[in-house]
Amino acid sequence: MMIDKTAIIHIELDQLIPLKTDELSLGTAKDLNIYLVLEGKPVLYKRAGIPITEEHIKDLKDNEIDTIYIKKTECKLFIQEIEREIATLLDNKPICLETVKRWIDKIFSLSEAILSVPTKENLKAAQRITKDISEAIENNPEIAYLTAFALKKDIATSIHIANVHALSSGFAYHLGLRKEKLETIVTGSFFHDIGKIKVPDHILKKPGKLTDTEYEMIKKHTTWGYYLLNKMSFRKYAPIALYHHEFLDGTGYPEGLKNGEIPEEAKIVQICDIYEAITGIRPYRDSEPPFSALTTIKENFVIKGKIDKNLYKEFVIYLYKNKT
Numbered sequence: 001m002m003i004d005k006t007a008i009i010h011i012e013l014d015q016l017i018p019l020k021t022d023e024l025s026l027g028t029a030k031d032l033n034i035y036l037v038l039e040g041k042p043v044l045y046k047r048a049g050i051p052i053t054e055e056h057i058k059d060l061k062d063n064e065i066d067t068i069y070i071k072k073t074e075c076k077l078f079i080q081e082i083e084r085e086i087a088t089l090l091d092n093k094p095i096c097l098e099t100v101k102r103w104i105d106k107i108f109s110l111s112e113a114i115l116s117v118p119t120k121e122n123l124k125a126a127q128r129i130t131k132d133i134s135e136a137i138e139n140n141p142e143i144a145y146l147t148a149f150a151l152k153k154d155i156a157t158s159i160h161i162a163n164v165h166a167l168s169s170g171f172a173y174h175l176g177l178r179k180e181k182l183e184t185i186v187t188g189s190f191f192h193d194i195g196k197i198k199v200p201d202h203i204l205k206k207p208g209k210l211t212d213t214e215y216e217m218i219k220k221h222t223t224w225g226y227y228l229l230n231k232m233s234f235r236k237y238a239p240i241a242l243y244h245h246e247f248l249d250g251t252g253y254p255e256g257l258k259n260g261e262i263p264e265e266a267k268i269v270q271i272c273d274i275y276e277a278i279t280g281i282r283p284y285r286d287s288e289p290p291f292s293a294l295t296t297i298k299e300n301f302v303i304k305g306k307i308d309k310n311l312y313k314e315f316v317i318y319l320y321k322n323k324t
């Protein structure tokens with residue numbers, strides 16, 4: 001392997017953020033030190049100053065390394081790189097499915113970084129990036145309708161966040177939201193599950209059924225997200241984090257609000273959240289294809305009066321509008 005053996009490493013595992021190897025693309029990560037963990041110990045793989053080369057990519061693939069690490073203290077640089085890449089991506093015309101897939105990939109990386117190092121500065125950067133996306137959607141509406149086809153399939157929380165962000169952004173545009181309101185959804189959906197950073201990993205990633213206590217802990221991600229966003233002055237996105245698990249019939253959490261009390265933006269993110277949870281891959285059950293997921297939502301939520309019937313109808317139209 002191409003390990004930098006000349007480096008003396010004084011770094012502990014908890015100072016590193018794990019990332020998927022396929023997040024590294026050719027020519028990127030120039031300013032970053034890249035680490036691997038071999039036999040439980042961090043080793044320097046690539047020094048800052050050189051970008052990722054074809055040799056690196058081949059070497060990691062040949063050695064079946066699927067996780068690389070960066071320093072938490074260098075997370076800011078990683079986010080800056082994502083910001084540059086998304087800006088270039090959205091400048092490329094014409095916008096095609098491949099562009100939207102790459103955008104969701106980048107949002108996935110951003111989410112991994114934010115969940116690992118949720119500082120105000122990093123959240124600000126995420127807000128800047130997602131604001132640019134809402135502008136890009138207004139200038140290129142085709143982006144909105146490609147999101148439903150571009151979702152990533154995996155089990156990580158970050159992928160769920162990236163997918164819900166992309167779906168909600170497209171759906172909000174479809175519903176006619178523009179400018180400030182559109183931006184609230186585009187950015188707010190990215191932050192909707194931010195409170196999960198306080199849920200212990202063994203609960204968040206537990207395959208199978210949760211105990212009542214564990215479920216109560218998961219439910220707290222709504223209030224935790226709300227407090228975190230408020231504390232960091234991201235007030236306008238906080239209601240989405242707080243209310244995206246409320247239902248029209250008052251059976252949701254955390255407050256058991258009813259129809260008129262639930263903010264519109266939380267309802268919009270919620271339907272995308274549920275759709276993603278049903279279609280996304282989970283270790284303990286099969287994922288459902290889109291059409292079957294819509295039937296499940298209808299039977300379990302719409303008919304039971306938990307989700308607005310008209311919002312559901314629009315969601316179906318949105319998903320199938322560009323289906324060729």
Ligand SMILES: [Fe+2]
Binds near residue numbers: 192193244
């Ligand atoms: Fe949630």
Ligand SMILES: [Fe+2]
Binds near residue numbers: 164273
């Ligand atoms: Fe969610």
